Amino acid sequence: MQIYLPIAEMSVNALLIFGLGGAVGVLSGVFGVGGGFLMTPLLMFMGVPPAVAVGTGANQIIASSVSGVIAHTRRGNVDFRMGGMLLVGGLIGSTAGVWLFAVLQDLGHIDLTISLSYVVFLGVVGGLMLIESLQTIVRSQRKGSKHRSNAGRHMWIHGLPFKMRFRKSKLYISALLPLAVGVFVGVLTAIMGVGGGFVMVPAMIYLLGMPTQVVVGTSLFQIIFVTANTTFLQATINQTVDVVLAMLLLLGAVVGAQFGARVGAGLKSEQLRVLLAALVIAVCLKLAYDLVATPDDVFTLVLEAG
Numbered sequence: 001m002q003i004y005l006p007i008a009e010m011s012v013n014a015l016l017i018f019g020l021g022g023a024v025g026v027l028s029g030v031f032g033v034g035g036g037f038l039m040t041p042l043l044m045f046m047g048v049p050p051a052v053a054v055g056t057g058a059n060q061i062i063a064s065s066v067s068g069v070i071a072h073t074r075r076g077n078v079d080f081r082m083g084g085m086l087l088v089g090g091l092i093g094s095t096a097g098v099w100l101f102a103v104l105q106d107l108g109h110i111d112l113t114i115s116l117s118y119v120v121f122l123g124v125v126g127g128l129m130l131i132e133s134l135q136t137i138v139r140s141q142r143k144g145s146k147h148r149s150n151a152g153r154h155m156w157i158h159g160l161p162f163k164m165r166f167r168k169s170k171l172y173i174s175a176l177l178p179l180a181v182g183v184f185v186g187v188l189t190a191i192m193g194v195g196g197g198f199v200m201v202p203a204m205i206y207l208l209g210m211p212t213q214v215v216v217g218t219s220l221f222q223i224i225f226v227t228a229n230t231t232f233l234q235a236t237i238n239q240t241v242d243v244v245l246a247m248l249l250l251l252g253a254v255v256g257a258q259f260g261a262r263v264g265a266g267l268k269s270e271q272l273r274v275l276l277a278a279l280v281i282a283v284c285l286k287l288a289y290d291l292v293a294t295p296d297d298v299f300t301l302v303l304e305a306g
Contacts, residue, residue: 001014003017003244003248004244005048005242005244005245006242006243007052007056007239007240007241007242007243007244007245008048008052008242008245010047010048012046012245014248016046017245017248017249017252018249018251019252020043020249021039021248021249021250021253021256022252022253022255022256023252023256024039024042024253024256025067025252025255025260026256027260037118037122037192037280037283038279038283039057040053040118040192041118041283041287043057043245044114044115045286048242050110050111050114050115051111051114051240052240052245054191054240055231055234055238055240056241056245062227062228062231062250065221065223065224065227066254067253067254067258068216068217068260069217069220069221069224071258072216072220077213077214077218078168078214078218078220079169079217080168080218080221081164081166081167081168082166082168082169082178082208082210083218083221083222085175085178085179086178086179086181086182086185086218086222087182087221087222087225087226088179089179089180089183089184089185089186090182090183090185090186090189090222090225090229091182091186091225091226092182093184093186093187093188093190093226094186094189094226094233095186095190096183096186096187096190097186097189097190097191097230098190098233098237098238099237100190101191102237105238114192115287116291117188117192118192118284118287119284119287119288119291121192121199122280122287123288125202125280126277126278126280126281126284127277127281129202129276129280130274130278130281132206133274133277134274137274162175162176168214169210169214169218170211171208171209173208177207177208181200181203181207181208182222182226184199185199185200185222185226189226189230190233190234200219200222200223201216201219201276204218
């Protein structure tokens, strides 16, 4: 069943888009990521203009994140105080990011910037997560119950001022840390059309030292409001949100996130991180290939001297 997308100016299969939203919703529930790191590239692979994929992808993340947060709240796995601090930083970062997006769009560099950003961030984050997760699994098999995770380990950053107590996460750290993480992820949300979970989740585990079981729900909580802010600004300032495309993705994502939360509850934290790292690296490799591969339609621009 074909349907026309007015902002993207193209026709797509409605059932395929619905299924895509559902698949990304499952990932949201399992890993605690909004799914934008996969949604935006997949939309681009289908021919949706990068700018529209970014703006609409951010909108889709809201539904899957809300659905995922509801499921994780029932299990008591959301630190709302930590999520509030991450949210403040995220709103600041996403607002600045939308302004930067508009500047790059006017310069004509937005498509290349989006693709390069994905390759760099997905490659670095995915590689680091995969290496660390595999090392953790190996150590846990060797030492059994004596293995200790990175969560809760004291680091120099924990000596920063303006400390707050986050009882749900069992942490007493500087409020500057979640604020800084929130700002950085907010910028990524605006530029890349992602919830920032692929950066947020590792940062919450390894930088903030949060327990893995609390990270997923807290990450989704922050993602809801940051992506909502980004979507509103993208629609009003850059006009890159396709409502028809967004609605199809939303319907699939809400259903998928509920199934994802159930699947994630049955997996160990190390297994979750390995699977997420593998997905991140796979998307990175596909984007990197598209940047260097010869396009199907090869053409040359010839500038004649006036």
